[in-house]
Amino acid sequence: MSASRYHYLRPGIEEALRRGTLFQDAETQATRFSYAEAIIEVGRANAEVVVLNADVSKGIRTCDFAEVFPERSYNLGIAEQNVMAAAAGMATTGVIPFVSTYAVFATLRALDQVRNSICYPRLNVKIAASHSGITAAPDGVTHQGQEDLTIMRALPNMTVIAAADRTVTHLATHAAAAWQGPVYLSLSRDPVPVLYRDDYPFAIGRAVTVREGADVAIVANRDMVAQALLAAEALAGEGTDVRVIDCHTLKPLDAEAILEAAAETGAVVTAENNTYYGGLGSAVAELLVEHEPVPMRRVGVADTFAESGPYLPLIDKYGLSARHIVAAVHEVLARKAHAH
């Protein structure tokens, strides 16, 4: 058996990928709860860190932070606009506020506050938003933040992170607190496999190649990294050598890693649980069309609203499963072969 083509995977993950039983065999955790664990560590390390809630502290479990740091936790009620601008005001004094709510409300209800009172003055506010993408599966459309990454990416001064699992969420929460300026942390509502060991080399703006491959590159973020890895393993069975890039930071985009992957593999597929307007697929397409045009295909949420349902069947119905990524890879490989 040849050496593993994977990097940073926890013990047993590679085998589970090979068996196609990742979600059954791996430990899973919703990254909203990973964030809730991490923010307590961050709060211990930095007394300026506070958490602002808008009545979903039990949904995200930032109520645990409130137990440990009652004087640094605020629940301002179902009033996201006030919460967001209050965080901005706090940040002017050196406080590092983490606003914790759901993606739809953070990025749409309070978007004016995020744009004008946080991003424009570049205040040091962190927005940790659960229910990103259609990971808020059973709750239905009103709670599915399927355009949050698109919206946040459009704001100057905003850094946008979409972590794949518990390990990356912990690292990203620490990194966000240390970063000077606004950060949007996109979190999943539903459980996702814990993929990585603690030596995962997280740095804001630096994508991580988690599977080596020469034939095609899949660039994925948040919960779609797990689907990309499952797709890569399925394709390996067909003899296709797939590179998988965990592009945890949507903005600033790691242009170097993506251009290198495009140049070396000659075909790119993006995978995101976000509308395919303006998110990761768009960002990669914009980059490639100007610098390294290769056959490319985007997997993402189409121009439609989804519905309620269990997470895995729901993302499958809306075209976001490993099998959809496999089909996209087949298409770009055919175009790549035709071009030669």
Place this chain on the structure above:
Amino acid sequence: MSPQPAIPAGVSPPAPLDTPGLTEMAARIRCDIIEMIHAAGEGHPGGSLSAADLITALYFRVMRLDPARPDWPDRDRFILSKGHACPAWYAALIERGILGREHLTTLRCLGSCLQGHPDMCKTPGIDFTAGSLGHGFSAGLGMALAGRLHKRDYRVWVIIGDGESQEGSIWEAAMAAPNLGLGRLTVIMDRNRIQNDDFVERIMPIEPVADKWRAFGWHVVEIDGHDMAQIVAALEGVDPDAPRPTFILAHTTKGKGVSFMENVPAWHGRAPNDAEAAQALAEIRTAAGWEVADVG
């Protein structure tokens, strides 16, 4: 068209001023507002003039600040949540010596530190960026919360517009501040009765204002927002250690001090031409008892 004030331009007067001194300073600030907006050819004179007396009292009497250190952590904070009235704020910063007078004629110019709406990153002494209505009040609430967390005793003064109180987020913050016990947060409403399109009561009436804020748990004080003695008494009467915040309902006149701008909705957002600016300055100077220069 330079004013002929009692205090030489460019010299930062010692604060706090007494009531006659404040009245004279407010006239200087009104002249600055007219000059600034006339030079820009754009801007919002009506709401700047209505807020001029309130801002003068804050900057020259009430607020704890050090002109040499606009980012002093223990300073009182001021937020003009109705950011379009920023010429009044810029004028106060200039007269207080926080901002250089050379900026006065650069409002809205390309490359100027004086943006069309206040920008805390570009202008020294601006404690919070404003322009989108309803944000500054919440930001002030956040500053007051942070002050309590840091065990600093600074106070936060926020001016909101009466039209601005049609924004839903105003009421989110109005609900929160008394529940949080933020006695060091004071909100002053510049009740000039006119918003962008027309009189407030014709667009979306907001009365009874005082009753609404009382019902939300605020200590409410009602004053004539152009009577300097009343303004000072109200601002200095705020008890920072009270368990609830104070709301000062300041009845004002949009365009105050310029006859043809007073109570005329059109002057919410248009600049005076040369003749109008000259007349406006002459009226303000005459009312202040200054010698009026030949304005043609």
